[in-house]
Amino acid sequence: MCRFRALSAAVIRYSMARTCALAVREKLSASYHVLYAPLVVKDEALAESLLQDPTIANTLTEASQVDLALMDWYA
Secondary structure, rough: OOOOOOOOOHHHHHHHHHHHHHHHHHHHOOOOOOOOOOOOOOOHHHHHHHHHHHHHHHHOOOHHOOOOOOOOOOO
């Protein structure tokens, strides 16, 4: 599926997740948004700091109104 075998696993996984999101978006005539943030952080202060970021805050606000959410994570 991926032609760039030299890319890191994280980049390949992101590419696959994005491809899946684009396919679902096309089939459902929907929109999609990517949340560029870790799922788990080491402490509450970092979590609060991330929630103050405008991009993350806006994406989470939009996420509260979705009909379908696809989630992908990796370690």
